[in-house]
Amino acid sequence: MALGEFELIERYFKRPPRRGDTVLGVGDDAALLRVPPGQLLVAAVDTLVEGRHFLDDAPADSVGHQSLAVNLSDLAAMGAEPAWALLSLSLPEIDEAWLTSFAAGIQTLAARSGIEIVGGDTVRGPLVVTVTVMGFVPDDQALRRSGARPGETLYISGAPGEAAAGLALLRADRTTDPDDVLVRRHRYAEPRIDLGRALRGRASAAMDVSDGLLGDLAKLCAASGVGARVELEKLPLSRALLARSSRHDAERYVLRGGDDYELLFTLPQQTDAAILAGLQALCPVTRIGVIERGSGVLCTRGGVAVDVPGSGYDHFA
Amino acid sequence: MALGEFELIERYFKRPPRRGDTVLGVGDDAALLRVPPGQLLVAAVDTLVEGRHFLDDAPADSVGHQSLAVNLSDLAAMGAEPAWALLSLSLPEIDEAWLTSFAAGIQTLAARSGIEIVGGDTVRGPLVVTVTVMGFVPDDQALRRSGARPGETLYISGAPGEAAAGLALLRADRTTDPDDVLVRRHRYAEPRIDLGRALRGRASAAMDVSDGLLGDLAKLCAASGVGARVELEKLPLSRALLARSSRHDAERYVLRGGDDYELLFTLPQQTDAAILAGLQALCPVTRIGVIERGSGVLCTRGGVAVDVPGSGYDHFA
Numbered sequence: 001m002a003l004g005e006f007e008l009i010e011r012y013f014k015r016p017p018r019r020g021d022t023v024l025g026v027g028d029d030a031a032l033l034r035v036p037p038g039q040l041l042v043a044a045v046d047t048l049v050e051g052r053h054f055l056d057d058a059p060a061d062s063v064g065h066q067s068l069a070v071n072l073s074d075l076a077a078m079g080a081e082p083a084w085a086l087l088s089l090s091l092p093e094i095d096e097a098w099l100t101s102f103a104a105g106i107q108t109l110a111a112r113s114g115i116e117i118v119g120g121d122t123v124r125g126p127l128v129v130t131v132t133v134m135g136f137v138p139d140d141q142a143l144r145r146s147g148a149r150p151g152e153t154l155y156i157s158g159a160p161g162e163a164a165a166g167l168a169l170l171r172a173d174r175t176t177d178p179d180d181v182l183v184r185r186h187r188y189a190e191p192r193i194d195l196g197r198a199l200r201g202r203a204s205a206a207m208d209v210s211d212g213l214l215g216d217l218a219k220l221c222a223a224s225g226v227g228a229r230v231e232l233e234k235l236p237l238s239r240a241l242l243a244r245s246s247r248h249d250a251e252r253y254v255l256r257g258g259d260d261y262e263l264l265f266t267l268p269q270q271t272d273a274a275i276l277a278g279l280q281a282l283c284p285v286t287r288i289g290v291i292e293r294g295s296g297v298l299c300t301r302g303g304v305a306v307d308v309p310g311s312g313y314d315h316f317a
Numbered sequence: 318m319a320l321g322e323f324e325l326i327e328r329y330f331k332r333p334p335r336r337g338d339t340v341l342g343v344g345d346d347a348a349l350l351r352v353p354p355g356q357l358l359v360a361a362v363d364t365l366v367e368g369r370h371f372l373d374d375a376p377a378d379s380v381g382h383q384s385l386a387v388n389l390s391d392l393a394a395m396g397a398e399p400a401w402a403l404l405s406l407s408l409p410e411i412d413e414a415w416l417t418s419f420a421a422g423i424q425t426l427a428a429r430s431g432i433e434i435v436g437g438d439t440v441r442g443p444l445v446v447t448v449t450v451m452g453f454v455p456d457d458q459a460l461r462r463s464g465a466r467p468g469e470t471l472y473i474s475g476a477p478g479e480a481a482a483g484l485a486l487l488r489a490d491r492t493t494d495p496d497d498v499l500v501r502r503h504r505y506a507e508p509r510i511d512l513g514r515a516l517r518g519r520a521s522a523a524m525d526v527s528d529g530l531l532g533d534l535a536k537l538c539a540a541s542g543v544g545a546r547v548e549l550e551k552l553p554l555s556r557a558l559l560a561r562s563s564r565h566d567a568e569r570y571v572l573r574g575g576d577d578y579e580l581l582f583t584l585p586q587q588t589d590a591a592i593l594a595g596l597q598a599l600c601p602v603t604r605i606g607v608i609e610r611g612s613g614v615l616c617t618r619g620g621v622a623v624d625v626p627g628s629g630y631d632h633f634a
Contacts, residue, residue, distance in 0.1 A: 035358055043449075046405070049443075052440065088447045090366055119361055119362060207345075223344070
């Protein structure tokens with residue numbers, strides 16, 4: 001059921017074809033796509049709801065950016081090459097200025113990431129944006145959550161927590177400077193596609209942080225059948241975070257904040273310094289702990305166990 | 318951002334793997350899927366909004382069925398083999414009975430269609446269901462909207478209009494017998510996967526009827542650069558439709574109703590009777606007109622042009 005008589009997807013989201021492997025894009029009942037030989041298809045979907053994932057006065061281009069970025073982050077976490085996206089938009093009304101800005105936000109990131117929007121659906125309803133992303137990864141080189149082994153080293157990319165801090169700033173004061181570093185990290189954080197690609201064949205496990213470092217690390221541990229020890233004093237607390245919040249709050253944002261699309265990953269202990277330098281050349285990566293036998297996440301400060309609520313660590317095990 | 322601490326997709330929608338080409342299903346950042354060599358990936362997305370695509374008291378299993386069926390219909394219209402689905406659920410609350418019934422509805426159709434749910438997302442928000450479906454089709458055998466040529470014959474499958482009539486019955490009276498044929502066609506219509514498969518290499522163009530036969534035929538004509546003549550007296554008016562509505566209303570449901578997942582397709586004039594008999598063995602197909610030079614849709618009754626509003630026929634051309 002299209003929105004009015006407008007073919008919104010064609011009108012706002014169809015672009016001249018760029019990818020040779022898109023056989024048929026927007027405009028038919030479905031898209032026809034060619035996955036290269038020797039590659040697996042990688043597919044994920046994420047939904048953003050107004051008021052929950054973005055504020056009701058969020059710039060439309062940031063909503064467009066976020067809706068694709070959160071999905072690209074899933075591809076990055078698998079080490080995949082981005083290729084195609086399907087866009088489903090539930091909209092309360094046809095607001096041409098909003099749609100134009102939303103389209104600019106999603107298409108700018110799409111072009112930069114090698115993504116082509118090949119189809120979609122528009123319906124009238126509450127403002128809900130769902131993007132499906134597809135990409136590919138060489139057979140047997142996909143990064144999974146399940147490969148972490150005791151003795152391996154745990155890393156986090158970039159500056160986790162900044163997006164959550166930016167959202168908190170906006171919730172407290174909608175007039176916060178839109179050019180504030182933290183606000184921009186909430187609205188326009190960049191998925192770590194290059195890092196994911198570089199981790200292929202190197203990381204034993206990887207996932208993106210979407211529900212907070214602690215909670216997501218607990219999932220990685222569960223999938224791998226291992227435990228993890230996080231050294232709190234090693235957590236990267238960015239200058240921007242520390243400029244706007246106490247050390248305690250900054251740490252809380254890092255441990256509990258999501259949606260800045262950072263990657264959590266494990267490397268064998270004997271990983272070459274040259275490999276690490278190669279990763280660092282793409283973006284900062286910080287060693288924050290180790291993988292251990294057992295289950296759950298143990299946090300330490302100065303070598304002493306610290307009780308962090310929600311860490312999933314079973315102190316009675 | 319998951320819904321509470323529940324991993325709803327894992328809990329309600331994960332099933333033991335059935336497909337050998339699903340390398341990794343529900344539970345990681347993305348699914349890993351193997352498209353067979355020599356096949357194109359076919360992908361589509363559709364969104365259902367409460368109150369618009371289904372009534373607010375619709376049985377949850379029918380919402381589950383519909384959310385996948387509307388997508389499978391897009392695969393059928395391309396002649397594709399169903400393979401995988403991603404499910405995104407925006408839910409106002411965690412209602413276990415509703416989720417269990419919804420899951421039963423979508424999984425029953427999934428199992429019957431060879432579909433495996435390989436991932437998804439759940440968020441808290443208004444009730445909105447988005448399904449992405451993926452399948453494949455042999456290279457160069459996909460059915461498109463753009464292949465219809467003047468002189469070809471136009472067909473429609475099954476009994477279009479029944480789903481729209483069923484929805485109208487329910488809107489008029491929520492207590493309508495749930496076993497009413499028309500009500501069941503609205504809630505549990507079956508996508509024409511087998512017919513789509515049989516049309517590969519035979520139909521010159523195909524699409525599924527989702528916005529009404531007339532409007533969708535106009536889109537097929539536009540994509541093919543042709544016009545069409547529909548002989549109104551040839552339209553299949555089902556016994557169930559005629560039992561509940563006047564001939565005039567029945568015709569209106571057929572011309573304007575969507576979402577019973579019927580396929581509109583064109584065959585070369587010289588198509589073998591044996592081929593047509595083969596199609597009829599799968600489901601009723603009715604010849605309703607011809608493809609002509611020009612543009613838009615001309616409706617006739619007894620050979621005389623009839624003005625049907627919204628047919629897209631340009632009488633001044």
